[in-house]
Amino acid sequence: MRKRLRPGASCAIALGLALSLGACSGGVAKQASGTAGTINVEAPNSAPTFTNNFNPFSQSDTGPGLNIIYEPLLASNRAKGGVLIPWLAKSWAWSDGGRTATLTLRPGVKFSDGNPLTPADVVYSLDLLLKNPKLGGATYSAVKAVGSDAVAVTWKSAAYQQLGDLKTINIIEKKLWVNRKPLTYVDKNPVGTGPFAMKAFSPQAVTMAARTDYWGGKPAMANLKYVAATSANIQTQLQNNSIDFCTCDIDAKSYVASDPQRHRFIMAWDGSVVSVMLNNGKAPFSDVHVRRAFADAVDTAAIAKLASSKLPLQEPPASPTGLSTKTYKDWIDPKYLAPRKQDVAAAKASLQAGGYTVQGGRLMKDGKQLPVTFVAPSDTPFIMTIAQLVIQQIKQTLGIDIKLSGGANASDEVAKGKYDLASTWLSSGEGIYTALNQFNGSLASPIGTEASNNSVRFRNAAFDKVLAEMAGTDDQNRLKQLGMQAQAIFVDQVPTIPLFSSGAAGVANTRHWTGWPPAANPDYLANTGSGTELITTLLHLKPAKG
Known part of the structure; x- marks a missing residue:
């Protein structure tokens, strides 16, 4: 439900957030x-x-x-589908065909040293990331001050769905940082808003x-x-x-x-979905037949129940779209709200259709063994338990032996694509586009290269085309339609095995x-x-x- 907030727009967008109760009038919540x-x-x-x-x-x-x-210029309400809400910026408006967003700063904001927040501080903060890729880089291409209370942020193309990227950028005081080296400076007396x-x-x-x-x-x-x-x-x-x-x-x-x-x-239902990552960038999971087989072989309901044993509530089995049913119920195609049911016959049929057999616990094709390894960090007991449950189910349903590998380097191995299976929290509550865009093929790094996103290395031209259309629209109905198109591709191609909303x-x-x-x-x-x-x-x- 990501919407753009224009000057004078309804404050209902920020429902439930104390800081936003006065957002549209420029006031603050009474404490x-x-x-x-x-x-x-x-x-x-x-x-x-x-x-x-x-x-x-x-x-x-x-x-x-x-x-x-x-603090950032914007925030999001992940309890409400990731809708953008005002923070240090009280409002914003689009121009130039969706390429430029002009953000008006909230009046009366001061740093903890008593100095007021100015457009110069915001421009400096955003420029740091633009000019220093080592700080994380930026999706926008330019930023400038507009008058005494606003900044304009410009992208190279329509960027309605990229505005949310500003949520992760800290606004700092220019005069304190202008002579500091941001990567190495040791700050024992932080000053923020x-x-x-x-x-x-x-x-x-x-x-x-x-x-x-x-x-x-x-x-x-x-x-x-x-x-x-x-x-x-x-x-x-x-x-x-x-x-x-x-x-x-x-x-x-x-x-x-x-x-x-x-x-x-x-329970902070933040849009995350505990999922089995399938390495789409290397055999055997580069083959959709294997991905479908493993997905059909897993009983997500049973795993969700066991994973919730220490919680006072039951975490629900996930939608096969990879989207949290707690966060995106109104955005998920109704036919995909129910979890994928375990179907052993379908799983075996998918392996057969791809030309695979199972011999002595090994996955085989064309006379070659295809060993499967599940990478899980040994210092994260919860994820390790998930891995063990999935391994057990695959053995019971398909007869395939999976080696469990863990250790201090597990995260590094996953980031560099040196795994077959892995488990983690995927998706996000930052809006439908952001949740789906983490599987954008343009973000997929080659095996051996560290991936900051799309670590399952999923590439699908049709999926990426839909994402590009989503990025360039601010029509919520169109965004929802496109989101459902992307979901259908995700369910068919199975880049991951979503287990349960978390x-x-x-x-x-x-x-x-x-x-x-x-x-x-x-x-x-x-x-x-x-x-x-x-x-x-x-x-x-x-x-x-x-």
Whole structure:
């Protein structure tokens, strides 16, 4: 449901987000008066100890909370299909046939050092990525200031669906960074536009103080404290009430059951789908017959049930489109809402149609053995379990032996295409185009070359043509039609095996703070991994009574 927001457009687009309740008028959401206490949060992807470096461009370890110190021009509501919402930009309008977006900055935004946000800061921030590919590169081709309160961003072709790329770019203060080397500078005193500023650092905890002049309103808590909690001790810290909120890998079912009145489960359905990656760039999965066979041989419903054993709810089996049914229900072709059912006869028929046989546990073609390896990181127990379940099912249904390979280099092997099967979270909640575009053939790198996207190396000319049409339209009905065309190709060609819709599983302790979103159908997501979502969550919270 990605829409462009024109000046004067309806504020309903930003439904449920505190920071957007006043977006169209240029105001901010009204927050609870006063401040009280500290909220303790587990740092996303927490390491045993923190690094005192808050450089948003650093390629090495950084301290926690970067995503709420620095903010982007735009955000998205992944609870509502990835619709774009205003953030530091209060509105935007298209011109030049969809090649240029002019973004008007929100008035009254200040950096934590008290200086106002200006178009010069935004132009400098966007230009850094444009001129320095090592910082991640940019999809746009030019950016310039427009008057005293706006910037114009230009692409080489119609880019209605590329506007969302700006969500990932941190806006920094030009005068602080103009003489710094962004890749190597060690920043111990970060300055951003976010609602909290650095207060105290230690390797075990980072404390940030709430700003009284934040454009989105004053947070109800005086301090936000990030706690270094590893998978080995997070459950204990939650149980002894030393952490108020986390999105982390724990036994959420037992945590909620230990104190049902105060312990809450919060599922951030962020558009992700736990999937089996099939390496389309090399045999045997370069052959669609093999991809279809493996997809039909897997019982996604059984895997989804087992994978949800530590959650208070059942994660649903995925649509064969690879899109999350939780996030994109209204965008998925109705005939593909139901998961692919296990069909062993069809799986065997697909192998036969491709000229394959199975002998002694080995996949064979033209007298040659085609060994199959499933790569899974040994330090991610959840993904390793998924791999084991899939391997077991393929053995039972097709009689094929699959070697399980894991270790510290697993992620690198997958990125470089040195795998047959792998499992991870795919898709996204950033809008229908973004979710499908990660399988764009133009993004597929050769085997041996690291892929930042399309790591399954799927190439299909018809699919790419549909994506190009999607990128160039802002007509929502047309976008939906094209999305369904792309889905049909995806289902037929099976670049991955979608297993179940997932997200960031979180838990909250209401002993100190209340106002958490509901687990079932939230208006916004509570997720420590997303800065705009965490900020929205924090601004909804109030001190618990008593």
